[in-house]
Amino acid sequence: MDIQTRLVHAGEERINGAVVTPIFQSSTFVSPKEEEYHDIRYLRLNNTPNHRALHAKLAAVCGGEDALVAGSGMAAITTALMTVLNSGDHLLIQDCLYGGTHSFVTQDAPGLGLSYDFIAGNAPETWAAKLRPETRAVDGVPLTHPLMVGAHFEAVLAFAREHGLVSLIDNTFASPCNFRPLEIGFDIELHSATKYLNGHSDLVAGVVVGSAAHVKAIKHKLNHLGGSLDVHACFLLQRGLKTLSLRMRQHDENGLRLAHFLAEQEQVVRVNYPRLESHPQYERAQRLFAGAGGVLSFE
Numbered sequence: 001m002d003i004q005t006r007l008v009h010a011g012e013e014r015i016n017g018a019v020v021t022p023i024f025q026s027s028t029f030v031s032p033k034e035e036e037y038h039d040i041r042y043l044r045l046n047n048t049p050n051h052r053a054l055h056a057k058l059a060a061v062c063g064g065e066d067a068l069v070a071g072s073g074m075a076a077i078t079t080a081l082m083t084v085l086n087s088g089d090h091l092l093i094q095d096c097l098y099g100g101t102h103s104f105v106t107q108d109a110p111g112l113g114l115s116y117d118f119i120a121g122n123a124p125e126t127w128a129a130k131l132r133p134e135t136r137a138v139d140g141v142p143l144t145h146p147l148m149v150g151a152h153f154e155a156v157l158a159f160a161r162e163h164g165l166v167s168l169i170d171n172t173f174a175s176p177c178n179f180r181p182l183e184i185g186f187d188i189e190l191h192s193a194t195k196y197l198n199g200h201s202d203l204v205a206g207v208v209v210g211s212a213a214h215v216k217a218i219k220h221k222l223n224h225l226g227g228s229l230d231v232h233a234c235f236l237l238q239r240g241l242k243t244l245s246l247r248m249r250q251h252d253e254n255g256l257r258l259a260h261f262l263a264e265q266e267q268v269v270r271v272n273y274p275r276l277e278s279h280p281q282y283e284r285a286q287r288l289f290a291g292a293g294g295v296l297s298f299e
Contacts, residue, residue: 003061003177004245011056011238013049021053023235038220043231045223050234057241062171062189063182064209068219069234073172073192074100075227076206078108080188081139083221084166084214087113090132093139094121094151098170098192101139121151122281127159137166142181142289143173146297148272149281153288157185166214172196177248178290188214196293198240199247203233252291262298270299 001010013021029041029048038045046068058067070076077100085091093105095118105116117130121140138160140151153169160167168188169181175196181189191197193205206227208218222228229237252275259273271278273296274285285292 001060006057006060007244008242010060011053011058013053015049021050021235021238023231024049025231038223044226044228046219046228048231048234050231050238051229054234054238057238058207058209061241061244062176062209063180064189064215065212066215067207067209068215068222069193069229069237070206070208070222071227071229072204073190073194073206074104075222075225076190076192076208077101077170078104079222079225079227080168080190080208080218081105081109081114081137082112083218084137084168084188085114086136088134089114089137090135091116091137091139092119092127092130092135092165093117094119094141094144096121096144096147096149097139097141098144098172101170121149121156124152124155124159131163135163135165137168139168139170141170141173142179143274143293143295145173145295146272148173148274148279148292148296150274150284152284153181153184153186160187161185173293173295174289175244175248175293177245178252178293179288182209184288187211188218193237196248196251197244198237199244200236200240203236203240205229205233205237248291248293251294255292255294255296259296262296268298272297 027043031041034040054069055067119127140156142150167186169186170190171181172192172195188210191207193207256275259271259276262268263271274281275292
């Protein structure tokens with residue numbers, strides 16, 4: 001099924017014939033016999049009909065077995081990291097990454113007993129020197145702000161497999177329309193749905209996609225931490241996703257046109273946009289990305 005079709009139709013529950021999943025304004029639901037705490041039908045446990053429909057759509061769109069929404073992108077990122085890492089564990093993380101993630105790793109993670117090392121995303125020959133016996137995961141980004149560079153994905157995956165590491169990637173700036181990291185072998189895909197996925201600047205949300213086992217573990221952690229997404233926000237995000245492909249197509253076109261325009265100006269020294277031939281990762285972007293989105297920077 002084409003991604004445009006999946007964005008519109010995947011996960012939609014035709015409740016009483018409604019072509020749009022209604023908002024279920026209820027904190028608690030009648031439950032069948034539960035086998036464990038997380039089976040209780042309760043909004044904080046991320047299992048309302050609005051959550052289930054949205055999870056199914058996101059899993060189908062990103063190519064994962066399951067998906068989970070959270071109260072913000074940082075709720076998704078931090079909960080995923082705190083699930084795959086335990087006290088005493090070590091993380092390898094790309095040196096150019098989202099500021100909120102950088103702050104969590106450098107300021108909060110040490111207090112949880114977690115250690116880390118930053119790695120240069122495009123220097124795989126240097127990564128082994130920072131590996132420790134307690135290293136458990138490697139975290140990367142396909143497009144970073146402000147330089148719009150990404151890690152060497154194939155090398156990250158090979159390194160993770162060789163050393164038995166969980167591989168995570170923040171795919172916010174690429175979106176599933178332009179890059180689907182799970183399809184090339186990443187374990188966990190993360191998003192701030194506040195940006196491209198929703199696209200209307202009217203909600204804050206996060207997304208986790210991956211194998212059923214990884215998502216279940218992260219969901220259980222999120223259930224305990226309480227970072228659930230309100231059902232109204234679920235409804236808005238489900239609506240926003242339906243136009244993602246159309247919006248990304250225009251973002252890609254606008255971004256490339258603006259990048260070319262800026263590159264022709266005498267006052268501009270450098271334009272950072274992966275679809276420009278002058279970009280150091282142009283070949284990789286052409287090979288792996290369907291587009292580079294609407295974010296760029298220049299000097």
